[in-house]
Amino acid sequence: MTISPSLDQVPDLEAEVKKPVVRVKKKKPSFVVWSAYFWLAMVIVLALTANFLPIADYAAPVGESRLSPSFSSIDLLLGTDSFGRSLLSRCIHGARVSLVVGTLAGITGLVIGTTLGMIAGYFGRKVDSFISLLADAMLAFPPLILLLALSSILTPSVKTILVGLTLVTVPSFIRLARATTISWTSREFVRAAKNLGASNSRILLKEILPNVLPSLGAFFPIVIAALIVAEGSLSFLGLGLPPPQPSWGGMISDGKSSIATAPHIVFVPSMVIFLTVFALNQVGDHLRLRFDRSMQD
Numbered sequence: 001m002t003i004s005p006s007l008d009q010v011p012d013l014e015a016e017v018k019k020p021v022v023r024v025k026k027k028k029p030s031f032v033v034w035s036a037y038f039w040l041a042m043v044i045v046l047a048l049t050a051n052f053l054p055i056a057d058y059a060a061p062v063g064e065s066r067l068s069p070s071f072s073s074i075d076l077l078l079g080t081d082s083f084g085r086s087l088l089s090r091c092i093h094g095a096r097v098s099l100v101v102g103t104l105a106g107i108t109g110l111v112i113g114t115t116l117g118m119i120a121g122y123f124g125r126k127v128d129s130f131i132s133l134l135a136d137a138m139l140a141f142p143p144l145i146l147l148l149a150l151s152s153i154l155t156p157s158v159k160t161i162l163v164g165l166t167l168v169t170v171p172s173f174i175r176l177a178r179a180t181t182i183s184w185t186s187r188e189f190v191r192a193a194k195n196l197g198a199s200n201s202r203i204l205l206k207e208i209l210p211n212v213l214p215s216l217g218a219f220f221p222i223v224i225a226a227l228i229v230a231e232g233s234l235s236f237l238g239l240g241l242p243p244p245q246p247s248w249g250g251m252i253s254d255g256k257s258s259i260a261t262a263p264h265i266v267f268v269p270s271m272v273i274f275l276t277v278f279a280l281n282q283v284g285d286h287l288r289l290r291f292d293r294s295m296q297d
Contacts, residue, residue: 039276040279040280043099044099047092047093047095050093053092055074056089057089058089058093058244060085062076062080062084062086062089063075065081065082066079066080069268078091078264079262081254081265087251087264087265090246090269091248091251093246094246094247095248095276098232098276099228101158101165101231102224102227102228102231105162105165105166105168106169106223106224106227109169110169110220110223112166112173113169113172114177116135116170116174117175117181118208118209118212120132120174120178121178121181121182121185122200122203122208135174135175135178139175144230147168147234147239148237148239150163151240156239161240161241165227165231176216176219177216180211180215181208190207193207214291215288217291220284221281222280222281224280225280225281228248228276228280231249232247232248232249232252233249235249235253236250236252236253237253238253248269249269251268251269252266
């Protein structure tokens, strides 16, 4: 006679068999990445507190012209330019122009480009074809020629530079937002929201936008780096902000005639631009690996 065990006596095999837990090892930021964050934080803090720092005015001479860097005083720490003005003070005040122009133009381009890109990727068909054609046409036009044309037609000012740089950034954000939106539109939770009768605006804002923003946010520092280089190029060509307002590109342009006798006049602002652009690219790569879900799936 066999006795069959009851259901309560049958061992729970699922409970006994432990599933292996695979922990994803997160890569810690390197020394270069931390240095990039430190440099950007230092530049931003100095630019914001420039009026309260114990440095000379950017337009006032502090000594003889073309003095080499010296530790005799804080104003002479990076030397003087051809007019005897402190390069340290001009670099700090010039950071305001580069950071403000790059950030505002990047944010404006981000908002416009993300809106158009999400609309194109979500609705598709004729809307997608029109917006994609618009972005391709804007990308086909050389950015530097567009900036030179706007600067030569309009009066050089912060508004002119902002308009030109915003037009340059919009198509890149359109293409990135469009591609990301297309990939998320086919997901199950978006289809479920459609079947439940959710409106298109709610799906775009509540379901798709939170998943698109990480990719765009990781791309944003790289765009700012490109905008800083573009603004520096305009200032170097004499189409940036009019003097005596300092800018990094304008400082390089002012010192190009003295590069043989006083190379520090060109070297100092060039290194500031290089370190800032390098730091922004490092931060952008780190954010992309940290928050972009397409890199983690």
